[in-house]
Amino acid sequence: MDIKQLKYFYVIAEEGQITSAAKRLHIAQPPLSYQLKSLEDELGVKLFERGSRNVTLTDAGHILYKRAQQILSLTKSTVDELTDFKDGAYGTLSIGTVSSSGASLLDSRLSIFHNKYPFINFEIYEGNTYELLKSLTKGIIEIAIVRTPFNNSEINSILLPKEPMVAAMVKDLSWTDNKIIDITELKNKPLIFYRRFERLILKACSDSNFEPTVFCKNDDARTSLLWANAGLGIAIVPKSSIKLIGSSNIIFKEIDNEDLSTQIAIIWSKKGYLSSAGKNFLSLF
Known part of the structure; x- marks a missing residue:
């Protein structure tokens, strides 16, 4: 059993199909099937139950799958460490970001980093x-830029300053010229928000003694803003998210509520490998 066979096995297990695994590995299906059969013959166990279209892991396959995760992760970390040279001045940095924090990635820090490390x-x-968080655990990315709240004991984090939520709407839905509003002014308004902030928003409304009128919940701050821009309701998003859709008909009102706030967090795994380039990037924060 070699690393190549182990990688082939792992990708088949991830995809659940030999056909899609072959596409992901950029090889033909027959050689991949042959490699799998050779691995099973060498180990003397059946690793997959084969169906008409899909394959599923056997008990033995589950054992090897867990070991393969560890071995391939260690192999990748070893290669990364050996190729991480010149104090992180060269290489590729893998970063994950949620949509509502994407604009923050493009602030002055990234320009400073690029000017200092132009070959990254x-x-x-x-x-x-x-x-x-899952991608961090698997070693697919080194660093992620997310928003609070989140809960994971396996990560380190740097928290940026708190920022308020804003109510985003077209002019026709505006009821006041004030740039700052109280949360109670959102009572009986059709609200649109990213599902990530549901608990935070519902609690803030409950603490102000009203139940919000939820028009739309979704999985992307940009979706909230696009729906608001269409005049369908009032989006509640972090203040920095207003940059996400560029020019629009939307006006923004800051919600004056200390509890209705969020923070951008830069996170990385406590156990995963962090390259010199990653460490240099974190130093900006």
């Missing part, structure tokens, strides 16, 4: 906080 390339992965 980036791979950006977008997803929700749960997906990015």
Whole structure:
């Protein structure tokens, strides 16, 4: 059993299909099937139950899958460490970001980093906080930029200053010229918000003795803003998120409520490998 066979096995287990695994590995299906059969013959156990379209792990396959995760992760970390040279001045930095923090990645810090380390390339992965935490654990990304609240004891974090939530709407839905509003002014208004902030918003409304009128919950701050821009309701988003959709018909009112706030967090795994480039990036924060 070699690393190549182990990688082939792992990808088949992840995909659940030999066909899709072959596409992901950029090889033909017959050689992949042959490698799997050779691995099973060498180990003397059946690793997959084969169906008409899909394959599922056997008990023995589950054991090897867990070991494969560890071995491949260690192999990747070893290669990364050996190729991480010149104090992080070269290489690729993999960063994950949620949509509502994407604009914050493009602030002056990134320009400063690029000017100092012009030969560092980036791979950006977008997803929700749960997906990015999973990617950190798997070693797919080194660093993630997310928003509070989140809960994971396996990560380190740097918290940026708190920022308020804003109510975003078209002019026709505005009831006041004030740039700052009290949360009670949102009573009976059709609210649109990113599901990530549901608990935070519902609690803030409850503490102000009213139940919000929820028009739409979604999984992306940009979706909230696009719906608000269409005049469908009032989006509640972090203040820095207003940059996400560029020019629009939206006006923004800051919600004066200390509990209705969020923070951007830069997070990385306590157990995973952090390259010199990653450490240099974190130093900006």
